[in-house]
Amino acid sequence: MIGEDGALSGGGFFAEVLKSHNSPFEATLAHITMTLIDTRLDILHDWLAKILAGVTYQLEPASADASFRRYFRVTTAAGTQIVMDAPPPQEDCRPFVAVAQLMRSAGLHVPQIVAQDVAHGFLLLSDLGNQTYLNVLDDTNADRLFADAITALVSWQQASRPGVLPPYDRALLARELDLFPQWYVDRHLGYTLSPAEQAVLTRINTLLIDSALAQPHVYVHRDFMPRNLMISTPNPGVLDFQDAVYGPVTYDVASLFRDAFISWPEARALDWIVRYWEQARSAQIPVNPDFGTFYRDLEWMGLQRHLKVLGIFARIKHRDGKPHYIEDAPRFIAYVRAVCARYNALAPLAQLFDAFEARAPQVGYTF
Secondary structure (H helix, E strand, O other), rough: OEEEOOOOOOHHHHHHHHHHOOHHHHHHHHHHHHHHHHHHHHHHHHHHHHHHOOOOOOEEEEEEEEOOOOOEEEEOOOEEEEEOOOOHHHHHOOHHHHHHHHHHOOEEEEEOEEEEOOOOOOEEOOOOOEEEHHHOOOOOOOOHHHHHHHHHHHHHHHHOOOOOOEEEOOOHHHHHHHHHHHHHHHOOOOOEEEEHHHHHHHHHHHHHOOOOOOOOEEEEEOOOHHHHHHOOOOOEEEEEOOOEEEOOHHHHHHHOOOOOOOOOHHHHHHHHHHHHHHHHHHHOOOOOOOOHHHHHHHHHHHHHHHHHHHHHHHHHHHOOOOOOOHHHHHHHHHHHHHHHHOOOHHHHHHHHHHHOOOOOOOOOOOO
């Protein structure tokens, strides 16, 4: 559930998709996608009619995903539920089902699976409400809400066992980083890397991947951010966990406090990170006992994520016809520049961004 885009049914979204593509092939692909999704809506209604045994219901968009998934709210006289539409072969419901059970066993508040048709990509879920952390976070409630999120994250990490979730290995980390030059630099910016610039990016990627793999590994939600945390009882409700892996201990912490859609003053974010680190150590999560080293690992892990997400958001615009995600690119670039300014080894990446933005390199202090 990356975000509500009001783009779930009806012609408005698909008109936007068609207009956003600038080649006949892409426009044709978008038209085919529109037809397939309309057909799936009919199949979904048939499935719900069987599951609900003839009970009268209303179906309305709940939220959309940056992938092919979409969600609807089902309202009956008895209350509301959520139905996930995850069309095969683009999506697979089985990881969602498996990770939901893992999270529930760890004590996290996740949707109950009421009914499922995995073969056709349909899940009927309990409804955790419609208020995300992102909807309500402000200066007055952030400490309380993030305290709940930290507690949930530590519980999730405490349940970690190797061999249960897919590994966040070198190959996966590298595939994610490859999205940045392919989709953001080349496709979105229209910038062609020189051989020397490509070599710089390769060296930076190696540093980031080596740093990630050197960290202790735990269960990783992989999008543990305010947009995927719901205001609920118990708090928070956790969504969008189907891509969970076994990976670096700092990853979800970086996702939570270096968010895609909301930024905080560095001093305040640092305070929350310290609170996580202290709570994690008390719970015997294998965080580095030296906070300075832990924080450096988190910053480098966050940088890997930010480069990946820049590539993903560019791909969502140019391939999938959802242009609004890339509007948050300046937030990610600010994160990238702030981290690069603190570490000499990462300074060449800042110089690449200078070239991308056709600006003179900035001078600053590093350590």
